[in-house]
Amino acid sequence: MDEYIGAIDQGTTSTRAMVFDHAGRVLAQHQLEHRQILPRAGWVEHDPVEIWERTNDVAREAFAGLRLRALGITNQRETTVVWDRRTGRPYANAIVWQDTRTDRIVTELDRDVRGRVIRQRSGLLPATYFAGGKLQWLLENVDGLRRAALNGDALFGTIDTWLLWNLTGGPDGGVHVTDVTNASRTMLMNLETLQWDDQLLRIFGVPRAMLPQIRPSSDPASYGRTPDGVPLTAALGDQHAAVVGQVCFAAGEAKNTYGTGNFLLLNTGPSLVRSSRGLLTTVAYQFAGQPAAYALEGSIAVTGSAVQWLRDQLRVIATAAESETLASKVADNGGMYFVPAFSGLFAPYWRPDARGAIVGLSRFNTDAHLVRATLEAICYQSRDVVEAMQQDSGVTLDVLKVDGGVTANDLCMQLQADILGVPVSRPRVAETTALGAAYAAGLATGFWDSPDDLRANWDESRRWQPTWSSSQRAEGYRRWKMAVSRALDWVEIGAA
């Protein structure tokens, strides 16, 4: 019987299980959404038990009848779970990466020397986005949690850790591990030693006893086996998995993933590049027995989720795909710009005080202009991070490799090429996140021999060339920057 590699991709909006063959082709897949719990303005939660159940459901469907040589896990990053090691019950809902309840915590940290320590040691910056502040909030607000953490009963994990612990037996001996890419998003790991950092743990008041062990992203020995005996040989954050899936193994190679948010990562090789323009330094991946590869990252909080907002809250479209048909009815944005700063603005601005703004409205505007402005906002935000990345790294992109759910939208990809002035290239398998987790798992078991083996699997399905004149591009970007300035200084952090 032939053998394949399985992947579980636990994303912000849905969970997918996929099976790949040696050529990187998809053999089977199944996907299920889970609830977005929005208890207050700015709060976003997931039910960890629901996520675990969805994971089981999609795995059962996709893996049925197929023999798996190994399984890789990839996940939404930063989302924070705490649970009881004796029962497996979460102490609270998971706090999702988009949640802004920690804005006061991080704003205070940035006012003194602690902000500098966080930047220097973790490669990140004080922001609501990362796990450290979320864990501090839980320790301060959930009754009995700090005591349970100190005596070793409470465990912390990002979603990789939560799934791996459950997959390997839960209260009956489940492994409590994370990988180096997920750990690099907590504000608790030292980016040079790749270990938890005592000074960072002190800043956030986090007891060491609740933390998982940090392991390489691809490793035959780190992650145990599923109840069916399939070796779990890889775990990595979804954006890092997409770097692997897009075979960006050389320094200077980059990809942009368009999902709930957008995440542009540039591989910088074994050297750690620090940004002076609002990008993050992060671990790209680490294969067992090798040094880590680092990346510069531009994270954008709201892109595909703005399309979801049009669908679910405003109801101007019935499906995400309809955004393309409606936006195609108009030739341009009709003067309208939409800055979807629902969680403040992430890279390169890092402004928790920003909120969504629609500007330039006149009576002429229609729902089609709003939808087109939403697609343009996805692309303008990407241009902001590309500009910062090119200046910080000295690398000039001659093509942008893209993937993720939004890249199904051909109009949006054409707009991206027009707004950037650079061709945009989509691979045959746009599910590069799951593919990257499968690659990392397969490399650990010898299913693939080396990263070079994987390059041969990458194949372009479509390329978009820029069509706008340079003056049109410059004028559009100038207006976008004006729109961004209108979205700032809205939330008065610290005001009662």
Ligand SMILES: Nc1ncnc2c1ncn2[C@@H]1O[C@H](COP(=O)(O)OP(=O)(O)O)[C@@H](O)[C@H]1O
């Ligand atoms: N045709 C489309 N046009 C625009 N956005 C789309 C389209 N199809 C899906 N999306 C958006 O893509 C996102 C889902 O992409 P996906 O890569 O599955 O995200 P995630 O991994 O964050 O769950 C959703 O936010 C959805 O609104």
Ligand SMILES: O=P(O)(O)OC[C@H](O)CO
């Ligand atoms: O689940 P996605 O694809 O929206 O990715 C979320 C990111 O990992 C958040 O940092």
